[in-house]
Each structure stands twice: as structure tokens, then as C-alpha cells.
Amino acid sequence: MDFPFDIYDVADKIGLVLKRQHNKSADYNCPFCDGIGKLNLNVEYNAYRCNKCGAYGGMLDLFCKCTNVPDRKTAYRFLNATSSDDFSIQNREQRQATVSSIKEVPKADIERLDFCYRAMLDELEFDTPHKWNLLDRGLSEEVIQENLYKSVPVDTYNILVDKLLEKDCDLIGVPGFFTDVNEEIRVNIHNHMCGFFVPVFNEKRQIQGMQIRLDTMDTKRKYMWFSSAEKMNGCLSKSPVQISGDVFGGNAIYVTEGALKGQIAHFLSGKPFAATAGVNQQKELETLFQRLQRESQCKIIVDAFDMDDDTNEHVRRGHQSLAWLADKYGFIPKRIVWDRRYKGIDDYLLSMKNNGGI
Numbered sequence: 071m072d073f074p075f076d077i078y079d080v081a082d083k084i085g086l087v088l089k090r091q092h093n094k095s096a097d098y099n100c101p102f103c104d105g106i107g108k109l110n111l112n113v114e115y116n117a118y119r120c121n122k123c124g125a126y127g128g129m130l131d132l133f134c135k136c137t138n139v140p141d142r143k144t145a146y147r148f149l150n151a152t153s154s155d156d157f158s159i160q161n162r163e164q165r166q167a168t169v170s171s172i173k174e175v176p177k178a179d180i181e182r183l184d185f186c187y188r189a190m191l192d193e194l195e196f197d198t199p200h201k202w203n204l205l206d207r208g209l210s211e212e213v214i215q216e217n218l219y220k221s222v223p224v225d226t227y228n229i230l231v232d233k234l235l236e237k238d239c240d241l242i243g244v245p246g247f248f249t250d251v252n253e254e255i256r257v258n259i260h261n262h263m264c265g266f267f268v269p270v271f272n273e274k275r276q277i278q279g280m281q282i283r284l285d286t287m288d289t290k291r292k293y294m295w296f297s298s299a300e301k302m303n304g305c306l307s308k309s310p311v312q313i314s315g316d317v318f319g320g321n322a323i324y325v326t327e328g329a330l331k332g333q334i335a336h337f338l339s340g341k342p343f344a345a346t347a348g349v350n351q352q353k354e355l356e357t358l359f360q361r362l363q364r365e366s367q368c369k370i371i372v373d374a375f376d377m378d379d380d381t382n383e384h385v386r387r388g389h390q391s392l393a394w395l396a397d398k399y400g401f402i403p404k405r406i407v408w409d410r411r412y413k414g415i416d417d418y419l420l421s422m423k424n425n426g427g428i
């Protein structure tokens with residue numbers, strides 16, 4: 071169906087606050103959870119999704135949820151009748167031209183991702199303050215080396231591409247790389263990105279993607295994906311699940327959020343962990359559960375998401391979604407609870423270790 075308005079027009083009508091404009095989408099403050107810049111509106115599909123609370127849907131749903139309009143049909147009639155001025159039509163045409171000029175590419179296969187990311191990490195250093203951060207969180211020197219954490223380069227990222235091309239890396243289709251207006255391959259790193267790469271491994275220890283752990287005091291925006299979504303010849307990371315330990319071999323696996331947290335919790339406990347990027351980002355977890363159902367003896371899914379569900383409704387919903395998802399694929403959903411002074415399973419395990427408990 072051709073709409074005489076798009077999702078940005080809807081956002082204007084319901085007064086959403088724009089925080090960041092990208093090529094094919096824009097980040098607004100979320101009206102459902104008040105997440106600052108967390109609601110991503112995609113103008114190509116006229117759909118929204120919140121990276122914090124997980125709310126999602128189409129633009130007519132968004133309009134209904136934020137107004138007292140009862141259904142999509144009524145919303146369409148109302149928006150149609152009020153979206154006719156020349157100025158908004160012109161804006162919309164410009165937006166459509168931008169969207170159709172940006173062509174993303176499919177993500178490379180796992181072998182190529184692993185090859186290119188390893189080649190890239192091999193060129194980078196790991197700064198001492200970053201290493202101290204990981205030692206403080208309970209990892210050993212050995213595991214820090216094995217997991218290939220590396221600092222985001224500050225000035226040298228442009229020569230990085232040349233080095234990777236010399237190493238025969240085929241970078242188009244690798245999230246994080248794209249082409250600029252001169253059709254030169256670029257890496258999506260900027261000077262304001264200070265932090266370190268956290269490689270996200272599958273069960274064969276192949277690197278499926280990378281997160282960047284930012285050096286920021288803002289506890290709510292500490293992680294981002296190394297991605298080149300919405301850039302020419304770029305692609306999305308698609309939020310792969312970090313696998314630590316023998317997830318396919320035992321009868322229970324633990325699920326937490328955050329690749330690094332999963333890696334630390336596995337190291338401290340020896341248990342198999344699957345880690346999603348966020349408590350409400352469970353799409354790839356569903357794919358994993360389908361595989362576990364077919365290929366493993368796993369019977370129990372242990373919820374090890376954060377313990378702040380007493381104060382955070384989004385975490386509360388994440389726990390519920392996980393239990394529901396585990397049950398859907400025939401697993402027994404269980405939950406591990408610990409002292410609420412320690413929000414994450416990694417913090418709790420570290421306190422146990424430091425107190426001689428494990």
C-alpha cells in the first residue's frame with residue numbers, strides 16, 4: 071500500500087523528540103520507556119523498534135499507541151486527511167531519494183567474517199587501562215589474550231583498511247566496513263569512539279561480529295555494535311549471540327545479556343553461557359534454541375539476566391520473554407537468583423571469588 075505519509079510524519083504528529091538522524095532511519099526518545107534516543111524509526115519500512123524496551127511495530131501502531139485512536143484503519147484515515155501540505159510531500163520525496171540511493175549488502179559468511187576480524191584485531195594494540203579494566207572484572211591475562219580484545223585505534227583507522235586489503239581481506243559484507251563517495255573502502259570508526267573491541271564468538275570460536283565497549287561514564291550507552299548499517303555497501307551486525315563454553319554438550323545453559331558479561335561469567339563459573347546483546351534482544355537467541363533443540367541434549371535454560379528487575383520493568387519483561395521462549399522450544403526455564411547488591415551475574419561471581427566462595 072502506498073501511504074501519503076511516512077513514519078517521520080507520524081513522529082512529528084505525536085511529538086517524538088529526534089536525537090540522531092541516519093540515512094535510512096532516525097533515533098528518537100522512546101515514548102514507552104523514556105529511553106533517550108532509543109526508539110529507532112526506519113523510514114524504508116515505516117517501522118519502529120526500541121533498543122531499550124523492545125517495543126516494535128509499524129507506523130500506524132505507533133500512532134495508535136501514542137494517541138487515543140482505536141485502530142489502524144482510523145489512524146490511516148486521520149493521517150491521510152492531515153498529510154497533504156506541499157512542504158511535507160517535498161520532504162518525504164527527498165527522504166525517499168536518500169533511502170533508495172543507499173544500497174546495503176548481505177552479511178558475509180562466518181568464515182570470511184572470522185578471517186577479516188582476526189586480521190583486523192591482529193593489527194591493533196590493547197591499551198593498558200583497558201586491560202586493567204578486564205583484570206578488575208575478574209578475567210585472567212590468558213583469557214584476555216585468547217578472547218582477542220583490542221583497543222579501538224584513535225588516529226590510524228584509515229591505514230587499517232589498506233593493511234587489511236594487503237592481507238587479502240574481502241571487506242564488503244563485513245559489518246563495520248562500507249564505501250565512501252569515491253568508492254573507496256572505509257572502516258566505520260571515528261575519533262570520538264574511544265574504547266575496545268569485544269569479539270563475539272560462536273561455538274566454534276569463530277568471530278561472528280564485534281561490539282565496542284566505549285570509555286564512557288554513561289552507564290546506559292556503554293556498548294555499540296561494530297556495524298556499517300545504512301551506509302553504501304555496508305551491513306548490519308544482526309546482533310549475534312556470544313557462545314562461551316560447551317553450550318551443545320551439557321543439559322543446561324545459562325543466558326545473560328552482554329557478550330563481555332557472558333565471557334566473564336563463563337570464565338568465573340565454568341558454566342556454558344549464551345549472551346544476547348540486550349535483555350530484550352532475543353531474536354538470535356530463538357535461532358540458537360532451535361539449533362539446541364535439534365542438535366543437543368540441553369534440557370534446561372537458566373535465566374541469568376540482571377537482578378535489577380525489581381526496579382527496571384524492561385529487565386522484568388526480558389526475564390518473562392526468556393522463560394516463554396525456553397518453554398516454546400520444550401526446555402525447562404529456570405532462573406538463578408543472587409544477592410541484589412550485585413546487578414550482573416559477573417559481579418556476583420567475582421564477589422564470590424574474592425570472598426573465597428568459589
Ligand SMILES: [Zn+2]
Nearest residue numbers: 100103120123
Ligand atoms: Zn523504549
